[in-house]
Amino acid sequence: MVKFVDTVKVFVESGNGGRGCSSMRHEKYVEFGGPNGGDGGRGGDVHIQGSSRMTSLQDLRLHPHQKAKNGMPGLGDQKNGKAGDNKLIEVPLGTIVCDEETSEIYCEVLEEKSYLLLKGGKGGLGNMHFKSSIKRAPRYAQPGLPGQSLTIRLELKIMADVGLVGFPNAGKSTFISAVSNARPKIADYPFTTLVPNLGVVALDNYQSFVIADIPGIIENAHQGMGLGDRFLKHIQRTSVLAFLIDCSGFEENSPVDVFKTLLNELELYSGDLLEKKRVVLLSKIDSIRPDLDLNTLFDDFKAINEEPYAISSVSRNGLKKVLFRLHDIVQEEP
Numbered sequence: 001m002v003k004f005v006d007t008v009k010v011f012v013e014s015g016n017g018g019r020g021c022s023s024m025r026h027e028k029y030v031e032f033g034g035p036n037g038g039d040g041g042r043g044g045d046v047h048i049q050g051s052s053r054m055t056s057l058q059d060l061r062l063h064p065h066q067k068a069k070n071g072m073p074g075l076g077d078q079k080n081g082k083a084g085d086n087k088l089i090e091v092p093l094g095t096i097v098c099d100e101e102t103s104e105i106y107c108e109v110l111e112e113k114s115y116l117l118l119k120g121g122k123g124g125l126g127n128m129h130f131k132s133s134i135k136r137a138p139r140y141a142q143p144g145l146p147g148q149s150l151t152i153r154l155e156l157k158i159m160a161d162v163g164l165v166g167f168p169n170a171g172k173s174t175f176i177s178a179v180s181n182a183r184p185k186i187a188d189y190p191f192t193t194l195v196p197n198l199g200v201v202a203l204d205n206y207q208s209f210v211i212a213d214i215p216g217i218i219e220n221a222h223q224g225m226g227l228g229d230r231f232l233k234h235i236q237r238t239s240v241l242a243f244l245i246d247c248s249g250f251e252e253n254s255p256v257d258v259f260k261t262l263l264n265e266l267e268l269y270s271g272d273l274l275e276k277k278r279v280v281l282l283s284k285i286d287s288i289r290p291d292l293d294l295n296t297l298f299d300d301f302k303a304i305n306e307e308p309y310a311i312s313s314v315s316r317n318g319l320k321k322v323l324f325r326l327h328d329i330v331q332e333e334p
Contacts, residue, residue, distance in 0.1 A: 004196065005058040006156040006234070009100055012118060015043025015068040015084035017144025020124035023076030024137065035137060036078045037127040040144045043120025044068030044084035050109040054092040055198065057154055068118075071144055074126045084120055094159040094237065100151040110159070117152075121145035155233075158196055160212035161330045163235030163276075165262055166244035167217065171283040171313055173197070175244060176213045178313040179323055196234045201323055209330050212238065217265050232269045240329045241266075241278040247297055247310075248284035255282060256300045277329050280308040281322060286315050 018040025025036045046068050060066075069084035091097075095109045097117070107115040124142030131138055164172045180199025197213040214231040235241065243262055245255045253261070259280060266273040280301060288294060294310060301308045309325070311318035 004056045005061050006056070006158075008057045008061045008154050009064065009151060010060050010089070010154060011065050011149070011151050012046050012087070012089070013065075013067040013149045014046050014087075014118040014120040014147035015070040016147045017041070017043050017121035017123040018071035018073040018081035018084075019143050020126040020129075020141035021074035021076060021079075021081075022127040022139050022141040025077075035127040035131050035139075036076055037141050038074035038076070038079040038081065039126050039129075040074045040123030040142075041071030041081035041083040042123045043071045043144070043147045044086045045116060045120050046087045046089065046118040048095075048097055048107060048109060048115040048117050049088045049090045050093050050095070050112045050115075051090045052093055052112055054090060055158075057091065057095070057156055060089070060091070060154065068120055068147065070147075071120065071123045073144075074123070074141070078126070078128060080126075081123060083123075086120075088114070089117075091154060092156055092158075094157045096155045096157065098153050098155070100153045103153075106152070118148040118150060121147045157237055158198060158212055158234045159210070160198060160235075160238050161209040162201075162211040162240045162242055162326050163238035164211060164213040164242050164244055165217060165235065165266070167246070167258060167262070168215070170244050170246045172213045172244050174313040175281075175283065175311075176211060178316060179319055180211055196231055201327075203323060203327060207327055209327055211242075211326075217262060232266070232273075235273065236270065238276065240326055241273070241276050242326065243278060243280045244283050245280065245308075246284050247282040247294070248287035254300070255297055256304065259301070259306070260304075277332075279322070279326060279329070280306050282308050282310045284312060284314075285310045286312040286317065 020040050021037035023037040025034055066087055066089050068087035071084045072081035074081045091109055097107050098105045122145045124144045127138050127141045130140055166172050176199045180201045199211050200208055202208045214234050245258050247255050309322045
């Protein structure tokens with residue numbers, strides 16, 4: 001099983017250029033054959049390649065040194081050395097490549113294409129290039145130029161259309177498994193979800209969107225409490241935030257208070273998150289306490305200009321309406 005890794009440090013090197021050849025033509029009956037040393041091959045480049053098949057940076061954590069091949073030296077008879085093979089580093093879509101020391105961003109991998117990171121060293125010229133009317137038999141050939149090296153930091157921010165936000169044990173994993181192809185671990189205790197889960201939601205009209213579930217957020221998550229602060233970055237690229245709030249029973253905090261706490265944590269982490277479109281989902285309505293009134297909960301949210309949806313992931317009550325609403329929002333112009 002692939003372990004989810006979203007940050008890794010990698011040392012990368014491009015290849016050295018091959019040395020040029022110093023060689024003289026030696027043939028019978030050919031006097032003053034002259035130089036015929038070929039050029040060295042160029043060193044291999046280092047490229048970053050986006051891959052939709054990958055979901056983690058685990059492989060690069062296991063192989064933190066990535067090097068392109070060196071160019072081969074030139075040969076006699078004006079034969080050039082073979083160029084070194086390029087190094088192609090595959091990363092998941094959504095990966096940011098930056099300098100480990102300066103944090104300068106080199107590229108943001110959002111498509112399945114190649115991004116040049118380091119160029120290989122140029123091959124040295126063979127001695128045939130240095131022949132002149134004065135120097136008829138030069139022995140000098142250039143050494144190849146060295147490649148480049150760099151320590152980079154790779155940070156993965158998963159790409160999804162909808163980000164699922166809520167307290168631990170709010171039913172997010174049950175929801176995403178009910179509406180998508182994701183199969184996260186589900187249990188009746190907090191922080192069951194330890195890594196983000198991605199799922200594709202397929203609708204009846206052959207439309208689809210991607211939804212992401214991150215570990216539960218608790219108060220002061222932006223300061224490192226719980227797991228939320230580490231994974232909040234994974235909802236920064238989403239178009240819509242779906243707030244999943246347990247309304248099966250609450251004693252300390254009302255659903256509105258829970259919603260306000262979640263908003264506050266998102267704002268303290270990054271104010272841009274509050275600019276995203278959002279939908280409020282009141283979950284576990286089939287387990288609501290007898291002394292609680294669902295209509296009253298709706299009125300409480302309407303008082304703060306929110307239009308909640310009541311759902312049950314177990315009985316699937318209300319799910320279809322919510323999914324089509326989320327899809328419509330995703331399709332709207334930014």
